[in-house]
Amino acid sequence: MSDFQNALIQIVEPVSGLPLAELCLAIEVVETSTSIDVQLVMPFPNQGLWQRLSAQDQQTLEHLAAGKTIHFDISHDIDAKVGERLPSLQKVKHIIAVSSGKGGVGKSTTAVNLALALQQEGAKVALLDADIYGPSLPLMLGCEGQTPGLPDGQKMMIPISAHGLVVNSVGFLVAADTATVWRGPMAAGVLQQLLRDTIWGEVDYLVVDMPPGTGDIQLTLAQVVPVSAAVIVTTPQTIALADAVKGIAMYQKVDVPVAGVIENMSFHACTNCGHHDYLFGKDGGKRIADLYDVPLLGALPLDRQIGDDVDAGTPTVVAQPDSLLAQSYRHAAVATAFQLWLGNSEQPEPVAIDISDD
């Protein structure tokens, strides 16, 4: 094994904290006189791995490559499926419920950016707007006014395609003021229908934007949707944190694992000097995560760009893919995917390393 190959397998994947030798399902390195092609098969999508490596790790590999071009080709193989309960979900590997105890904390904004970030990491992603009383995904994804296709004589809907995501929402089906008068069981029925009667197809992650709160409707929905894990979105204010606690407790009650917490509007970075102002308190999300022994998956700033981008129908990870904000969403997306893998796998498979020299 060359020094390059030896260094490569010892590199610690930054999101999981595990060395590539432990994490990867397969590593193949093909060295020619001018290039080194590294092919990694990972148990979750991770196409931004090279950008996330520390400068030191990148320099070490570049130094050992001795002038050869390094090329990373990262694919993933997720060994999971939601279950047989609904035929429409048979090819869906994971369902992620994005939830918040309190309204207005940025749950939908986080859900769309998280879904798009998973897609940018290489996953096939669908998005279901379960926020029956206040569907906002059509607006946030710039596809308001569209209607899912309904082939003649069929009852299965062809979902909307937006920024590469497969999307369905009650917002595509009824006028905005119709849903607000539905009673709880009716709302839950509509959600079941969206899940059951949409052609979701082959999908790694179906991200569900849940309604805010932890009342009966949310509890029913958490039971109806075959959720792999929930992601709790909160802001750092005490009131939001108290509600986030209720959200975690609700999922625990229905035996849905909580993948972790995302703190939104965590801080504000001064546009002049970059100083971080913790307007709503510091480390609230982390304290809740620690309390329930779940990870803090990410912390997103209060940033006008985030709000402007979703208002314009092109969320930040698509509008500004190279920005620090997009990187933060992608980090949170990979951290979520890693937690789903951890929850699904008893023990990491030993890596198969295939090294070939031309």
Ligand SMILES: Nc1ncnc2c1ncn2[C@@H]1O[C@H](COP(=O)(O)OP(=O)(O)OP(=O)(O)O)[C@@H](O)[C@H]1O
């Ligand atoms: N990090 C952020 N920085 C700036 N603005 C944000 C951020 N996150 C969300 N927003 C803005 O805050 C408002 C509420 O966001 P969003 O609709 O995502 O919240 P929500 O929790 O899903 O609300 P609801 O409870 O109504 O479903 C939106 O105008 C959105 O653009």
